[in-house]
Amino acid sequence: MYGGYYFLFNDKVTTMKVLVAEDELVTRLMVQVSLENWGYDVLEAKDGKEAMELFGRGEAPRIAIIDWEMPEVDGLEVCKRLREQESENPPYIILLTAHGSKNDILLGFDAGADDYITKPFNSDELRARVRVADRLVRSQDMLASTVTELKNAINQLDTLQDSLTVCEKCHKIEDIDEGTWHDYLELIEKNGEDRFIKTICPECEGKK
Known part of the structure; x- marks a missing residue:
């Protein structure tokens, strides 16, 4: 009013x-x-x-x-x-x-x-x-x-920037800085609070 x-x-x-x-x-x-x-x-x-x-x-x-x-x-x-x-x-x-x-x-x-x-x-x-x-x-x-x-x-923006990209098929994690993919299990154990964005890595994309 x-x-x-x-x-x-x-x-x-x-x-x-x-x-x-x-x-x-x-x-x-x-x-x-x-x-x-x-x-x-x-x-x-x-x-x-x-x-x-x-x-x-x-x-x-x-x-x-x-x-x-x-x-x-x-x-x-x-x-x-x-x-x-x-x-x-x-x-x-x-x-x-x-x-x-x-x-x-x-x-x-x-x-x-x-x-x-x-x-x-x-x-x-x-x-x-x-x-x-x-x-x-x-x-x-x-x-x-x-x-x-x-x-x-x-x-919310900070959370998105801290997120990791994960392949839905092989569960590898992308290292955005290096452009490489790594096994995610040890990374999850080490950084259990990280948020993950699901996608498909180039290797799995080629297996279609």
Whole structure:
């Protein structure tokens, strides 16, 4: 869905998951309701510790809106921990903060945030920033999928290049570099993992 909030992979539509980590109940509910109205699947966390636990589970959210000041683990620490994790598809982090100075914003970016929204936030601004995150995450996932397909194709080519040509009748193996044919039994015993391409050698061809 172009400009929307869904992924289409392998002919299946998947709703984008967004984590909202905010210790203030009213603010958390406001963000949650807005996101759900825009078509997102929302996960909630009341503090940074709970947020990290949610990221440790399967199918972690791809977008996270994280409050700066939270008990247990604050937003900056959550950003740092998430960036320290090795992941092919890291989450897009929007830091929700009452700190609006340039130094504070730089601290947020240094900690690993991708974007920020200052409190009190405007619903239109929130939607615009989340849509940017949506497009970037979707593009990142499509690129990762393409890279995986390319790697698989390269592996298949490597397998074909490493294959051996075997005569179907006498079972001799062709040495492609020398253009000669050899008994295959000892070669199979020595290189049991090799793949073989069946064909007919010139000698067997002449026996027809």
